[in-house]
Amino acid sequence: MKDMRERSGEITVFFAVCLVSIIALLLALFESARTAGARLYFTQAADSAIESLFSQYHRGLWESYRLLGLEHYSERQLTDEFEAFIDPYFEVKDWYPLRLSESPSVVELTKLTDNEGEIYEKQVLEYMKYGLIEELWDISFGESLLADLGEALELKKMKLVYEGHSKEASRLEESLERLDEKLKEQEESYDSALKKVRSLNGRSLIRELKKLKKRLMEVPQRVEDYEKKADALAEKLEESQKEFDAGKAALSDKVRARMEAETSEYKSYVAKDGERRREISSLKERAEENAAFVERVIEVAEEVLEYIESWEPSDEDDELDEEALWRPVRRLLARYDLLSLNVSFGVADKEKEGFLENVGSLLGGDILKLVLPEGTEISKEELDLESAPSATCFSGYDGSRLGIIERLTVTEYALKEFNYYGRDKYGDDPEKKGSGRAELEYIFAGGKSDYENLSDTVMTLILIREGMNLIYLFSDQQMREEAKALAAVITGVTGFPPLISVMTFFILGMWALGQAIYDLRVLMAGGKVPIMHTRESWKLDKDGLLELGRTRDPGSFGKQDTGTGLSYKDWMRVLIFKDMGTRSDYRSMDMIQMNLRLSQKDFLLKRCASDLELKVKADAGRVMFSGSKGKTYSISSEPFYSY
Numbered sequence: 140m141k142d143m144r145e146r147s148g149e150i151t152v153f154f155a156v157c158l159v160s161i162i163a164l165l166l167a168l169f170e171s172a173r174t175a176g177a178r179l180y181f182t183q184a185a186d187s188a189i190e191s192l193f194s195q196y197h198r199g200l201w202e203s204y205r206l207l208g209l210e211h212y213s214e215r216q217l218t219d220e221f222e223a224f225i226d227p228y229f230e231v232k233d234w235y236p237l238r239l240s241e242s243p244s245v246v247e248l249t250k251l252t253d254n255e256g257e258i259y260e261k262q263v264l265e266y267m268k269y270g271l272i273e274e275l276w277d278i279s280f281g282e283s284l285l286a287d288l289g290e291a292l293e294l295k296k297m298k299l300v301y302e303g304h305s306k307e308a309s310r311l312e313e314s315l316e317r318l319d320e321k322l323k324e325q326e327e328s329y330d331s332a333l334k335k336v337r338s339l340n341g342r343s344l345i346r347e348l349k350k351l352k353k354r355l356m357e358v359p360q361r362v363e364d365y366e367k368k369a370d371a372l373a374e375k376l377e378e379s380q381k382e383f384d385a386g387k388a389a390l391s392d393k394v395r396a397r398m399e400a401e402t403s404e405y406k407s408y409v410a411k412d413g414e415r416r417r418e419i420s421s422l423k424e425r426a427e428e429n430a431a432f433v434e435r436v437i438e439v440a441e442e443v444l445e446y447i448e449s450w451e452p453s454d455e456d457d458e459l460d461e462e463a464l465w466r467p468v469r470r471l472l473a474r475y476d477l478l479s480l481n482v483s484f485g486v487a488d489k490e491k492e493g494f495l496e497n498v499g500s501l502l503g504g505d506i507l508k509l510v511l512p513e514g515t516e517i518s519k520e521e522l523d524l525e526s527a528p529s530a531t532c533f534s535g536y537d538g539s540r541l542g543i544i545e546r547l548t549v550t551e552y553a554l555k556e557f558n559y560y561g562r563d564k565y566g567d568d569p570e571k572k573g574s575g576r577a578e579l580e581y582i583f584a585g586g587k588s589d590y591e592n593l594s595d596t597v598m599t600l601i602l603i604r605e606g607m608n609l610i611y612l613f614s615d616q617q618m619r620e621e622a623k624a625l626a627a628v629i630t631g632v633t634g635f636p637p638l639i640s641v642m643t644f645f646i647l648g649m650w651a652l653g654q655a656i657y658d659l660r661v662l663m664a665g666g667k668v669p670i671m672h673t674r675e676s677w678k679l680d681k682d683g684l685l686e687l688g689r690t691r692d693p694g695s696f697g698k699q700d701t702g703t704g705l706s707y708k709d710w711m712r713v714l715i716f717k718d719m720g721t722r723s724d725y726r727s728m729d730m731i732q733m734n735l736r737l738s739q740k741d742f743l744l745k746r747c748a749s750d751l752e753l754k755v756k757a758d759a760g761r762v763m764f765s766g767s768k769g770k771t772y773s774i775s776s777e778p779f780y781s782y
Contacts, residue, residue, distance in 0.1 A: 208747025256724030291606030494688030669704030
């Protein structure tokens, strides 16, 4: 019996130990599964909490501009609100006993104004891809337009350079006119000296000869003045040629060839080995030789005068033959080499030249008064830019990471969401006016007031139109011939051919500018202007150009012409597209912020989060083991959310 009891107890203990082990194993498995579930539960709780946090996006920002941003005033505010959203998940204590071991911390916070405008662009592109683009140009047109704009602006730049040379050439002709005046004075003194010697007036003759010598001595100075200006112009032309060579890649072959043909005459105009230059330079040596010749004549005349004044007759019948005495002086003076400019020079019609220069000076005044419809008032009140994103968040990098199609898309967003001049009058969506400011113009120009921004925008459009118009003039043989005919009138029928070519280029430039002013008057009155003019769309003839320069007031010219082509809105699309980049992104954000501050005075875009990553740590309690109460282990999660 004793043996049986001992064996029976061992079996019982064995089975008890096995049962405890099995139960412990099962509980361990259950605890492991529960721990994994707790981690998953905690991760889901954190993800749900951050989603709930980001559901509090700024309603005005979304409703007005379709941008998403979580407004906050500090990182602590975000973590506190996150805690409020995650706390309800910790109420399930029986199965997943959890509690935060420390306050959540921000790992990374990205705001709408961060990353050089990349966040702003991303949201715009996301919004605009949902069938909301109606007027988006195709990519080939965008590339072509960029090329056309590049060519127009490069040609405009070269036009400005050579236009300045045209004015310098005009000043050079004025120096020849002053030289000619001195040569005419020399001729007058010579003619007067001949009269004095014929009238046997010795003292007056000597005075006139000294005056002639003095005027001759001034001729070399006038020649040197001409040569100095001609050499300076030649040096500037060399620099301009280098500038032209550097930028001519932006020009088409046809425009480049025409530009080279037009500007080549400038070189021949001031060439040192040119016949005209040699003729003028020879006057310096000839004047010095003539001065020495006149000095000899003066010496002979003084000897004759001294003889006459000291002569005493030997008897009463002796008479002094003054005619015979002065005859050698007269013969000597007759051998004088009269100097003159045997070349064409100067400007025959300075009035017309002045009219053309007046056209160029129109841009120096109030450009808006020149092109806006009468009675239009534009605010000069300064914009509040102190807290603007461009002032507080923009690093200064002004590049673009977008391709052509993305640039076109962001441009279209700007035209859809922002106001621009004439939108309430001529636009196709007058209801969407934003603040009523010149918003697109600010995005392009970045000035301190609507007046400044609209002025800068209009000036840029004039420059673009001027370049486009010059391209057209280069391609139109008839209009170039008309310009050349006007140049011949201004310089004189027998004008120096290179000077005619220089003046022709100047006229073409002023003609392109005059038509550009006309174009802007059409646009600002609600009309349309084509990218490239044709004979039918070109409205300013050369008589109208001269009249514009004479009156300096275009009157109603161009305001009633609706035209065909692109409207002001379309040309704003061109400008925004051309300069699309980081700077324009931040200026767009400036306008968004300024408009939202009208209803919320403390609104700042830099307080609007776009992406947020947090680090959250919690203490988790154990459930399946006795004595585990109060014992915890740490789990963590890094929830992330992005609009």
